[in-house]
Amino acid sequence: MRVRDLESALQPLRTFETPKIRLEQYGTPPVIAAPALLAAHHEFDDFEGHSVIDLGTGPGILGITCAILGADHVIGIDADPDALAIAADNVEQAEVEMDLIAAFVTDPAPADGDRANESDVWSRLRADTVIMNPPFGTKTAPGADMMFLRRALSIATRAVYSMHKTSTREYVQRQAQRAGWNAHVVGELKYNLPASYRFHKRKSVNIEVDFIRFTPNASDSEAASDSD
Template sequence: MKLKELEMFLQDIEGFRQPKIQYEQYNTGHHIGARMLFSMNSFDDIEHKSILDLGIGCGRLGIGCAFLGASYVLGIDIDSDALAQCAENCSTIRDDSEDESMLTNLDLIQGDICDDQFCSKLNQRFQVVVMNPPFGTKNNKGIDMLFLKRGIDVALESVYSLHKTSTREHILKKCADWRVKKVEILAQLRYDLPNSYVFHKKRSKDIEVDFYRIEK
């Protein structure tokens, strides 16, 4: 699938109807999401791979991976409303000749990745982990790094993640501490953050983010 076609596909996946600030819910834009998936594909990290989407939200990344031929995708999210929206989005991905969803390779479970007990029960390991974690800029300081560490712990091969460019030095240091094999910043992107909450004063805001590939 060409990049433009991938963007169009992701654009049709509905985002959060009522985002929740306590979870820092922001949609993964179809522009950034398409570039993430396109890059993963270029490393042969989607097709025939088992993939975990940490914080799947409404599903743009996880659904994209399933649609592009992952052998299996598991999406985890703390929010039951987001999972319901994701399931609804999955149901709309259909072949013209079929009434049922094409995505038989994607499952969803509710869970809190901050909960050690929940994570200890997640005993299945995945070849690839993908995420667009909370940035930890409101009341969740450090949650971006917790997401990243959980992803690295469970991945067998690679982790793909978005993080604010301002945290680059810290992330590179932590990855060195965690003794990963290789860290690459595949791109520096502009995350278009729309006016989603009452405290947002501007119509939208661009946030500089780094797109990481971490090899185990």
Template structure:
């Protein structure tokens, strides 16, 4: 198993969004964050030999990270066709071996039933935009339906919400750790050169 830093280096070539949509909170997941999430998942036995679904895959960062760790297959789902096209190009750049399918669909209503042990990974919208509050709730609900375990990125301070949601949906938070999400300026309202968001990553087992 390669190290977190080695995995992040493999992912450094992954291109981001050409025309990001603010309403969908489209940001490139940093390679370092994706590598840490997937490395931790692999250490828990949740990647190698399992099927992996990346909800709201964007340009494919988490899906590609998982594909480098021996899954039986990977599906990246996104509602926007443009980043999915970039994700296909990124697949060639990264040089993965595992089979990856890129599916255009609403990640919160994904038409999937894998029929095998499935891990869901996701960096869902945080609900920072108007009329998008609690957007991550629908992603968690989909994770509960599709997988027996999930890893998801949330704003720091989301512990009570995530644990409560999991408990209400026959799930249990078994691991949690902090990570930084470095966001470049890509929308007109961004005044700073870059912005660091404190996040938490949660592992949930779903019954």
């Protein structure tokens, strides 16, 4: 599949119509999703035939892309029911299979209420590959990007792909290393962020973003294999 064919398949899909600032909702445009994931698909083969979780799926663009690229089973997870409704429409539009789950990524589940069983959800979830475009955590939820990363590393067995501001590269790599994972920048992106919220003064702004592939340290992987 060529990049332009994949991008064309994603172009008709919906994005956020009224993004919520408290969740730092930004859609991942096809012009970014298509080349980044297709390049990773060809170089590392972490999608086709593998189980994939799209963490903080939003409109579902990344998960749908993985499904198009041949993922065996895709799950999209998001805390926002409105985002999941858009994702459901997009899954139908793209004619792919993708399960959608409502769950909060950035904080532990309370002991009661609608989220009482959320800790059980996370304890059961595992996937070969996790893909995500997490909140940058610079507006309303400081550290949200690292909360997403910790969650991703806890459920992935093969690889994690994530987008982070280039300015945080060294910090992200240190955090991954402390968790026993390697972090390699596999793409440098220009994220053209449109004016989505009232506080935005310009029509759009370009943000330098790293597309990072995280993999378990070899020693950890070997130890896990020996124990099987």
